[in-house]
Amino acid sequence: MAFFYQVWSIYTFHIVATLLIYLFLLFVNKNFFDKTGFAFLAGSVIKMMAAVVFLIPLIKADVNDPIIDVTAFFIPYFLFLFFETFFAIRLINNR
Incomplete structure (x- = not known):
């Protein structure tokens, strides 16, 4: 079986x-500690959009x-999302 990617x-x-x-x-986290959670959410949304762009050739x-x-x-x-979430939680809880 051959995958598309x-x-x-x-x-x-x-x-x-x-x-x-x-x-x-x-x-x-280093510069704006109180915004780390929002940064994680923004990064996750951008990663989701990048995943859709990555999968467009497969969809078409x-x-x-x-x-x-x-x-x-x-x-x-x-x-990988689980690892990112774990890392973000550790960063937020360390302070």
């Missing part, structure tokens, strides 16, 4: 997005079974 491209997207959100949260393509490809994308998406 290469597995490495899916994980590269998730790793880069998560790393950018981590760095953004660290910056906001004529794929026989897109559910498998979407599942291959969203299982790691929610795993």
Whole structure:
């Protein structure tokens, strides 16, 4: 079975997005501690929009079974979202 996206491209997207959100949260937590939760929400919304943009070629393509490809994308998406949430909670609770 061949996926629409290469597995490495899916994980590269998730790793880069998560790393950018981590760095953004660290910056906001250091400079504007009381806005860390809002920064996490903003980063999550931007990541969701980036995921939709990433998946547009899959949506527009004529794929026989897109559910498998979407599942291959969203299982790691929610795993990385869990790590981001855990990190954000630790940042907020440390002060």
